[in-house]
Amino acid sequence: MPRLKLQNNEAIAIRRMLRVSPQKLNLVAAMIRGKRIDKALDILSFSQKRIAREVSKALQSAISNAQNNDGLDIDLLVVKQAYVGKNMTMKRIRPRARGRADRIHKPFSQLTIVVQEVEE
Numbered sequence: 001m002p003r004l005k006l007q008n009n010e011a012i013a014i015r016r017m018l019r020v021s022p023q024k025l026n027l028v029a030a031m032i033r034g035k036r037i038d039k040a041l042d043i044l045s046f047s048q049k050r051i052a053r054e055v056s057k058a059l060q061s062a063i064s065n066a067q068n069n070d071g072l073d074i075d076l077l078v079v080k081q082a083y084v085g086k087n088m089t090m091k092r093i094r095p096r097a098r099g100r101a102d103r104i105h106k107p108f109s110q111l112t113i114v115v116q117e118v119e120e
Helices: 022-032 037-045 052-068
Strands: 010-018 077-095 101-117
Touching: 010 052, 010 077, 022 037, 022 052, 022 077, 022 101, 037 052, 037 077, 052 077, 052 101
Parallel strands: none
Antiparallel strands: 010 101, 077 101
8 A cells, every 4th residue: 555645744544444335434524624623523523424433533543643743733733635445345145035145245444534734
């Protein structure tokens, strides 16, 4: 996997093996793209989506990485990127009529959040 190039005023957090389809996770990630982090955390805390709690954890991790590893001011952080990728898929079998079987796919996703310090 190629390493993402970050600038001096950016920090990243990656959550892997999230048990939700990438399509559903992307709906939640789209809600916080381009928003200030305090606004993004408010959106996630009031979201009805089950996976919003995991996205919030990833955002908190990106904020902590920005503060502790890079020394960025957390009051000036903005969600620069929030994108979703596929991970593994569990395959299960469901019995059907007349001795047949159907495949059930249980997808996993990966979430990457990049926060950036912007000047007022």
